[in-house]
Amino acid sequence: xxxxxxxxxxxxxxxxxxxxxxxxxxxxxxxxxxxxxxxxxxxxxxxxxxxxxxxxxxxxxxxxxxxxxxxxxxxxxxxxxxxxxxxxxxxxxxxxxxxxxxxxxxxxxxxxxxxxxxxxxxxxxxxxxxxxxxxxxxx
Amino acid sequence: xxxxxxxxxxxxxxxxxxxxxxxxxxxxxxxxxxxxxxxxxxxxxxxxxxxxxxxxxxxxxxxxxxxxxxxxxxxxxxxxxxxxxxxxxxxxxxxxxxxxxxxxxxxxxxxxxxxxxxxxxxxxxxxxxxxxxxxxxxxxxxxxxxxxxxxxxxxxxxxxxxxxxxxxxxxxxxxxxxxxxxxxxxxxxxxxxxxxxxxxxxxxxxxxxxxxxxxxxxxxxxxxxxxxxxxxxxxxxxxxxxxxxxxxxxxxxxxxxxxxxxxxxxxxxxxxxxxxxxxxxxxxxxxxxxxxxxxxxxxxxxxxxxxxxxxxxxxxxxxxxxxxxxxxxxxxxxxxxxxxxxxxxxxxxxxxxxxxxxxxxxxxxxxxxxxxxxxxxxxxxxxxxxxxxxxxxxxxxxxxxxxxxxxxxxxxxx
Numbered sequence: 001x002x003x004x005x006x007x008x009x010x011x012x013x014x015x016x017x018x019x020x021x022x023x024x025x026x027x028x029x030x031x032x033x034x035x036x037x038x039x040x041x042x043x044x045x046x047x048x049x050x051x052x053x054x055x056x057x058x059x060x061x062x063x064x065x066x067x068x069x070x071x072x073x074x075x076x077x078x079x080x081x082x083x084x085x086x087x088x089x090x091x092x093x094x095x096x097x098x099x100x101x102x103x104x105x106x107x108x109x110x111x112x113x114x115x116x117x118x119x120x121x122x123x124x125x126x127x128x129x130x131x132x133x134x135x136x137x138x139x
Numbered sequence: 140x141x142x143x144x145x146x147x148x149x150x151x152x153x154x155x156x157x158x159x160x161x162x163x164x165x166x167x168x169x170x171x172x173x174x175x176x177x178x179x180x181x182x183x184x185x186x187x188x189x190x191x192x193x194x195x196x197x198x199x200x201x202x203x204x205x206x207x208x209x210x211x212x213x214x215x216x217x218x219x220x221x222x223x224x225x226x227x228x229x230x231x232x233x234x235x236x237x238x239x240x241x242x243x244x245x246x247x248x249x250x251x252x253x254x255x256x257x258x259x260x261x262x263x264x265x266x267x268x269x270x271x272x273x274x275x276x277x278x279x280x281x282x283x284x285x286x287x288x289x290x291x292x293x294x295x296x297x298x299x300x301x302x303x304x305x306x307x308x309x310x311x312x313x314x315x316x317x318x319x320x321x322x323x324x325x326x327x328x329x330x331x332x333x334x335x336x337x338x339x340x341x342x343x344x345x346x347x348x349x350x351x352x353x354x355x356x357x358x359x360x361x362x363x364x365x366x367x368x369x370x371x372x373x374x375x376x377x378x379x380x381x382x383x384x385x386x387x388x389x390x391x392x393x394x395x396x397x398x399x400x401x402x403x404x405x406x407x408x409x410x411x412x413x414x415x416x417x418x419x420x421x422x423x424x425x426x427x428x429x430x431x432x433x434x435x436x437x438x439x440x441x442x443x444x445x446x447x448x449x450x451x452x453x454x455x456x457x458x459x460x461x462x463x464x465x466x467x468x469x470x471x472x473x474x475x476x477x478x479x480x481x482x483x484x485x486x487x488x489x490x491x492x493x494x495x496x497x498x499x500x501x502x503x504x505x506x507x508x509x510x511x512x513x514x515x516x517x518x519x520x521x522x523x524x525x526x527x528x529x530x531x532x533x534x535x536x537x538x539x540x541x542x543x544x545x546x547x548x549x550x551x552x553x
Contacts, residue, residue, distance in 0.1 A: 015172075016172075017173055017176075018169075018170060018173060018185065019171060019172075019179045019180050019181055020179075020180045020181055021180070022169060022180040022183065035170065035171070036180070041173055042181065044179070045173070045178035045179050045182060047181075048179070048183065049176045049177075049178040057186055058154065058181075058187070059154045059189075059190075060153070060177075060186065095175070095176065095177070095178050097176065121213060
């Protein structure tokens with residue numbers, strides 16, 4: 001968000017980033033589609049990247065973190081480290097607005113799902129942002 | 140939005156270009172600015188829109204291409220476009236040969252000799268040939284009565300064709316609009332189909348219609364065409380162009396299933412099985428097997444259909460002859476046609492046709508006569524077609540090699 005200044009006084013603020021809400025929720029007052037702005041827009045973008053499988057987006061076969069595809073991989077340190085590296089690399093490549101990406105997996109013992117927390121800084125913006133995603137099987 | 144819709148480029152067909160155009164269009168507004176970031180929800184929507192537009196454009200392009208003979212790629216569409224021009228593509232054709240058969244020492248167990256009627260060589264009798272290391276089955280095309288010479292029975296000039304006989308039967312139902320009868324086998328020699336219709340206990344043979352100029356309301360003809368799946372389908376006249384069938388008429392179609400490998404050139408045949416229980420036989424080859432060919436290719440249909448349309452089913456110009464000869468003899472490797480005035484020496488009033496078959500150098504006399512008689516039916520009264528052998532020029536190539544002997548360890552002999 002940037003301030004619009006007139007004669008040294010802030011008269012308005014303006015969003016730098018603005019995106020659609022992917023769930024197409026309706027604004028309760030205006031009835032328009034809800035917007036995601038700035039940090040929320042970036043958070044949604046990171047989430048989209050992580051949850052998209054490779055070959056899912058048309059004509060972009062390499063797009064996505066493919067985390068759902070990894071749900072049935074072996075629970076070994078080697079596999080987890082590789083997933084972390086790949087996920088961080090994908091986010092860094094596909095989302096130029098973030099840096100210092102760090103991926104942490106939650107406690108995996110007997111939870112039958114995968115808790116992913118992604119820490120990142122917004123370039124020229126707010127530091128220490130995080131996104132938490134839980135991926136679980138559907139049946 | 141600030142951008143006019145007229146600024147939106149709508150002529151691009153590629154996915155990337157369509158997506159770029161949408162992004163350019165979105166630059167004119169302030170509400171949603173993340174369209175340039177791949178992970179954004181806007182980008183998901185843009186990709187979906189671009190994908191849908193791209194698929195729509197591709198389908199439209201394909202549909203438009205398939206509407207024209209020049210650009211169509213799918214066989215059923217090429218056949219359909221050719222049908223608009225009146226051209227019917229050739230089906231698979233089986234290899235055929237002519238033989239003389241002698242049944243020797245024929246005598247019944249009681250010492251009498253069978254009559255020539257009993258010793259008829261029935262249609263479908265099998266002969267076997269081994270050609271290029273493989274065995275092929277040939278069958279007799281029509282029942283033949285022998286001439287008897289003491290203990291021998293001779294069958295002269297018997298035509299045998301490669302393949303297997305099959306029969307399909309249908310019942311005509313006049314409740315069905317525009318009924319067509321699809322044969323149950325795909326590889327059928329359309330030229331050798333025998334179609335008979337049994338109506339009120341009376342069986343009549345119907346002929347394949349090749350033109351409508353001679354067809355009356357009572358002509359016993361059937362029409363044949365290749366359907367969308369590549370199978371031969373037949374249908375009958377409507378009472379105006381050919382005799383219409385009645386409800387309950389039984390249609391029997393006997394045809395040859397063409398082998399996938401054609402034994403063109405085979406000349407050694409052996410009777411497989413018996414004739415009236417006798418098997419002591421000797422086969423003399425009269426004409427080598429020839430004429431086996433696959434169904435007309437897409438490229439060939441495209442080439443011939445336009446020529447066929449130009450010739451309008453009559454023979455006037457040299458190109459008319461060339462198109463018609465290729466239709467009558469689809470197995471031709473090369474066709475040359477020239478007028479008698481260009482012949483050396485000139486023979487006015489004649490048209491010369493030289494045909495080189497695909498698997499041999501020359502046509503048999505029977506094949507020449509067949510082509511000639513078909514041409515005679517369409518040509519001008521004062522012009523006589525002559526089918527002659529092509530002059531085959533064989534080239535003996537002598538090569539002189541130059542090589543760098545320092546670049547190899549091998550000697551000349553190696």
